[in-house]
Amino acid sequence: MIFFDVDTQHDFMDTDGALAVPDAQSIRSNIEALLTIAGRKGIATISSRCAHDPDDPEFKIFPPHCIEGTRGAERIFAELPELPREELSFDAAADPDARIETGRHYIVSKKVFDLFSNAWLDGLRRKDVFNGQECIVFGVATDYCVRACGLGLAEAGAKVYLVEDAVRGVATESTSDSLQEMRTAGVQFTTTDEVMKKILKTGNNQ
Numbered sequence: 001m002i003f004f005d006v007d008t009q010h011d012f013m014d015t016d017g018a019l020a021v022p023d024a025q026s027i028r029s030n031i032e033a034l035l036t037i038a039g040r041k042g043i044a045t046i047s048s049r050c051a052h053d054p055d056d057p058e059f060k061i062f063p064p065h066c067i068e069g070t071r072g073a074e075r076i077f078a079e080l081p082e083l084p085r086e087e088l089s090f091d092a093a094a095d096p097d098a099r100i101e102t103g104r105h106y107i108v109s110k111k112v113f114d115l116f117s118n119a120w121l122d123g124l125r126r127k128d129v130f131n132g133q134e135c136i137v138f139g140v141a142t143d144y145c146v147r148a149c150g151l152g153l154a155e156a157g158a159k160v161y162l163v164e165d166a167v168r169g170v171a172t173e174s175t176s177d178s179l180q181e182m183r184t185a186g187v188q189f190t191t192t193d194e195v196m197k198k199i200l201k202t203g204n205n206q
C-alpha cells in the first residue's frame with residue numbers, strides 16, 4: 001500500500017493561501033489522520049509538492065503560488081508522517097534501481113501540476129513499480145493535481161483508491177467531471193474511516 005499525499009501545502013490549503021482551494025479546511029483533520037497512521041504503521045507515503053520559481057510558465061495559467069522558500073510552498077503537516085524521508089527535486093534523475101520502500105516518506109517536487117512531471121517518480125512509473133499496487137490518493141485539488149495523480153496511477157495499472165473526504169477541488173463542475181473521469185478509469189472511491197479501518201485490521205501488508 002502506498003499513500004499519495006497530493007500538494008497539501010499552505011498556498012492551497014489555507015483560507016488565505018495564494019491559490020486557496022475552497023473548503024480545503026474541512027479535510028485538514030482527515031489528512032492529518034491519514035498521515036499520522038502512515039507514520040504509525042510504516043506505510044510508504046509519497047507527498048507531491050509544487051516548488052516554483054517566481055517566473056515559472058505555470059503562472060501564465062494559475063496565479064503565482066508555492067514559490068520555493070516561502071511559507072506557502074511548505075507542507076501544512078511538515079512533520080508528518082513520522083518516517084525517514086527522502087526529498088526528490090523535480091529534476092532528480094530517474095534511478096534504474098529505485099523502488100518504493102515500506103516505512104519511508106518521499107517528497108517529490110514539481111514545477112507543473114502533474115506530479116509525474118517529476119523525473120524520479122515518472123521513472124518509477126515507467127518501471128512498472130505501481131502496477132498492481134494499492135494506491136491511496138488524497139489532497140488537492142481534485143480537478144488538477146489529484147486528477148493527474150489518480151489517472152496517471154490508473155494508467156500505470158495501480159489499484160487506485162480516492163479518499164473522497166480527504167480531497168477538494170477548485171471548481172464544482174470541473175471537480176465532478178474529474179471524479180467521473182477517474183471513476184471511468186477504474187479509480188475506486190473510499191473514505192478516511194474506511195482506509196483507517198482497513199489498515200488497523202490488516203496492518204501494512206505491503
Ligand SMILES: [Zn+2]
Nearest residue numbers: 050058112113
Ligand atoms: Zn503549481
